[in-house]
Amino acid sequence: MHPARPASRRRLPGHYRFLRGVVPEDTRIAIARYPGREKRMSEPFADSLTDLAKEISAAVAATELRNPVILGHSMGGLLATEVARLLLPDATHAPPTVIISGRGPVSPPPTTPAHTLSDEEFIDHLYTLGATPAGLFDSPDARALFLPPVRDDYRLVESYTPSSTAPVPVPIHCFAGEDDPTVTVEQVAALAELTTQRFDLTVFPGGHFFLTENLPTVGAALTRILEQTRTPGHA
Numbered sequence: 001m002h003p004a005r006p007a008s009r010r011r012l013p014g015h016y017r018f019l020r021g022v023v024p025e026d027t028r029i030a031i032a033r034y035p036g037r038e039k040r041m042s043e044p045f046a047d048s049l050t051d052l053a054k055e056i057s058a059a060v061a062a063t064e065l066r067n068p069v070i071l072g073h074s075m076g077g078l079l080a081t082e083v084a085r086l087l088l089p090d091a092t093h094a095p096p097t098v099i100i101s102g103r104g105p106v107s108p109p110p111t112t113p114a115h116t117l118s119d120e121e122f123i124d125h126l127y128t129l130g131a132t133p134a135g136l137f138d139s140p141d142a143r144a145l146f147l148p149p150v151r152d153d154y155r156l157v158e159s160y161t162p163s164s165t166a167p168v169p170v171p172i173h174c175f176a177g178e179d180d181p182t183v184t185v186e187q188v189a190a191l192a193e194l195t196t197q198r199f200d201l202t203v204f205p206g207g208h209f210f211l212t213e214n215l216p217t218v219g220a221a222l223t224r225i226l227e228q229t230r231t232p233g234h235a
Helices: 006-011 049-061 075-087 119-128 140-158 185-194 215-229
Strands: 069-073 097-101 172-177 199-204
Touching: 049 075, 049 140, 069 075, 069 215, 075 097, 075 140, 097 215, 119 140, 172 185, 172 215, 185 199, 199 215
Parallel strands: 069 097, 097 172, 172 199
Antiparallel strands: none
């Protein structure tokens, strides 16, 4: 949040359109669009999360932004930390503030990575997360359109190795869903080890997609964080 042009609010991808109505009107919002998805569908997928973080950090560094707030949900939570780490040497920007949502510490690769499952097994797994509309993958065309990028998200996460394990000197705010089947509140709380600065955790009702299930309270939490970044000398 914060970078890009105010007009970018009208072009937000579906998963982040909710931001338009829950953060202050003067907040500038820019969304990272990953290669191989949406308007970048014709591009090859990124080789790794680290490569993707390098691309995003370069884009942020090229803006006029001076006080970035980086919000990442699920896989985006891993990216948020990597992007923040890459932005730290950039003297033209203040150290970023990071918001990690629905993500715990990096875990060892699973014995059977989800991205290697058959289509049917992978679809069943997606349905367990609770936000995939029933029947979405019944059509072969829908499978061809939606499955490859989602499967690649899992590949990126399941093959991810952090560029560093050292804590970052930036504030980290974490959001967790109390009934998230992918990560426990305790696991999200363990992300306090990622920072040498301020850390706080906010727990919301709901599962993995709790952000859109709690718009008023999520909006209040985001607004509070944004206001803190605008306060001189905030920690």
